[in-house]
Amino acid sequence: MAFINLENKLSGIRSLVKYRPETGRHLYALVRVLLTGDSSLSKGERELIAAFVSSRNGCVFCTESHASAARILFENHAQVVDEVLENGASDNLSLKMNALLLLAGKVQISGKEVRPEDIERAKNSGATDLEIHDAVLISAVFCLFNRYVDGLGTPLPENSSDFIEMGHHMVSNQYQFHTNPNP
Helix, strand or coil: CCCCCCCCCCCHHHHHHHHCHHHHHHHHHHHHHHHHCCCCCCHHHHHHHHHHHHHHCCCHHHHHHHHHHHHHHHHHHCHHHHHHHHHCCCCCCCHHHHHHHHHHHHHHHCHHHCCHHHHHHHHHCCCCHHHHHHHHHHHHHHHHHHHHHHHCCCCCCCCCCHHHHHHHHHHHHCCCCCCCCCC
């Protein structure tokens, strides 16, 4: 049960968007640009950053839903998601992606943890300025989402299998805002 009366039975961020759609539409718009907009990072890589940061923040709802979406997008390489959630990196990812995950992990702790050598490592691994920007922003935004979801004690789905359905919905719906955010 949520800490406040959200007047709906949805779980996680969906319950908050339904409760306060005038703020929810802007949150969805931002995440839609970051996770599904034009980028040289794949949608799977961006979902992976979101799941990784959420995992480090201990936000079960965001970790499980975005990890599910990342697994779908990584298709035959879905084990990469679990490797990153467990180890913070994967031998099955590029040096660039591992450098961006390291950077996102530092942002998750505090933006002040990022050092010039972290940026240089990412650049030397092939990351562009825009990819570095987006990895940092995805990390920062998911810290916000994680704190929002957990700070109001939003409920988890009744069945863990619901996260798989959410992952499919996020991939196919691409974070389109609806006043009734039921998948």
